[in-house]
Amino acid sequence: MTHFHDAVTCQSCAQRFTSVFCKAKQEFIAEINEQKVCNIYKKGQTIFNEGSYPFGVYCINEGKVKLSHLGDDGKEQIIRLLRGGDVLGYRALLSGERYSASAIVLEDTQVCFIPKELFISVLKNDAGLAFEMMKLLSDELHKAEVKLTHLAQKPIRERLAETLLFIKETYGFEADGETLSVRLSREEIANLVGTATESTIRLLSEFKKDGMVELDGKKIKILKHKELVRTANLQD
Amino acid sequence: MTHFHDAVTCQSCAQRFTSVFCKAKQEFIAEINEQKVCNIYKKGQTIFNEGSYPFGVYCINEGKVKLSHLGDDGKEQIIRLLRGGDVLGYRALLSGERYSASAIVLEDTQVCFIPKELFISVLKNDAGLAFEMMKLLSDELHKAEVKLTHLAQKPIRERLAETLLFIKETYGFEADGETLSVRLSREEIANLVGTATESTIRLLSEFKKDGMVELDGKKIKILKHKELVRTANLQD
DNA sequence: CCCAAAACATGATAAATATCATGTACCTAC
DNA sequence: GTAGGTACATGATATTTATCATGTTTTGGG
Secondary structure, three states, rough: OOEOOHOOOHOOOOOOOHHHHHHHHHHHHHHHHHHHHHEEEOOOOOOOOOOOOOOEEEEEEEEEEEEEEEOOOEEEEEEEEOOOOEEEEEHHHHHHHOOOOOOOEEEEEEEEEEEEEHHHHHHHEEEEEHHHHHHHHHHHHHHHHHHHHHHHHOHHHHHHHHHHHHHHHOOOOOOOOOOOOOOOOHHHHHHHHHOOHHHHHHHHHHHHHHOEEEEOOOEEOOHHHHHHHHHOOOOO | OOHHHHHHOOOOOOOOOOOOHHOOOOOHHHHHHHHHHEEEEOOOOEEOOOOOOOOEEEEEEEEEEEEEEEEEOEEEOOOEEEEEEEEEEEHHHHHOOOOEEEEEEEHHHHHHHEEEHHHHHHHHOOOHHHHHHHHHHHHHHHHHHHHHHHHHHOHHHHHHHHHHHHHHHOOOOOOHHHHHHHHOOHHHHHHOOOOOHHHHHHHHHHHHHHHOOOEEEEEEEEOOHHHHHHHOOOOO
């Protein structure tokens, strides 16, 4: 967990136009820049843990993070995938609760911590930021509700196809234009789909047999995007 | 759809201390009171439909409403249950999208419509309301994420028990202290649980055989609350 | 480089759940 | 009140999905 505070400023951050802070006033951005504490997390490290109290929010400068929830029987459910420009930890903070999910780094990630008091006070004094925050929450709520419906109604074959497309939307491809730009274990994919690991492995093999994907360890290439969309059977 | 505009004011509304507007400034409440349009919807009527554009938000004065989402194959998924004091339609409005769910009245309900422009402008000028709104969105997001995890990981027996407890939390009991204060069809309960109607009917019969509930048409009595909690197997 | 542990893969089987089929009860409109 | 439609109930069956078992491959640490 290396610091990189001095290296970056919020005013020059690559994410400044796309993150939820894009509409915030410069004076507040300057204040956030002053108080932020930046760190680098290595793959597998935990940014925060389910059950602990939030002391602020985390803004991802660069990297990939999973937000996951432990089910009653200890099985992981991956709730969200995050990338540069995304903000983490606001849900628990706004609800005034402990974290209901853990944030675990998928690959080396630079994160800036913003203290709770500052975040809340900026939120209360900057209507632009507040409005963007509401939009963000609304969008997340929408995604969660759609996922809920699909989980209840769609077979796992469709859900796995949809999940692969979702990963592509979130992290995109590598330079070759077809390899998903993230390494997830089969178990993690299963925990994203909401199914048993073996089922995911089996279906991925089928997708490979059908020529839709190519598998090379944790590298996944999307060969037939259209057919994958058809398999996902999306309407909405 | 009868008007009842003149009968109620926001300043005297029974929900004024508990709704999301509880922290809003009086001047804005007065403005909302001026512009609101109140209606009574009868059981089965639709307040708004999935796919149409939001023109404002709806504040429930009294009554019961379901928010449901049509899956790709046309199967209903009930996303939320709403009661007096709840606000409807903010999700689509804040995201700037069409409604992703329909609001259908479960029993005669009084609703006040607040025009989009007014709602947005109050939201931008009243930090208290904005903050309450963020809390509301965060809470809904949390509920959705927990439901997601349970849907992915818990068997339907546990989910049905949890759903019955959820209905109880939302609408409470009738005067006898044990009959759920809402009439839902078996199909609606199934669409809340996320399962086939027959499975829900079968399990309700089992719950009855086990003495946990009593069934009399759409009247459902919770006889053994503790055992129902145990059956739901809740940890979080 | 090698070893042990973890991850991956696949077959066999079991369990959970959905679907189909049929009969009954119950509204509700006439 | 009764006919016809809908909701409820329940059994039989089919399908989906999970679990268990076993072998193989990959990976990371010494």
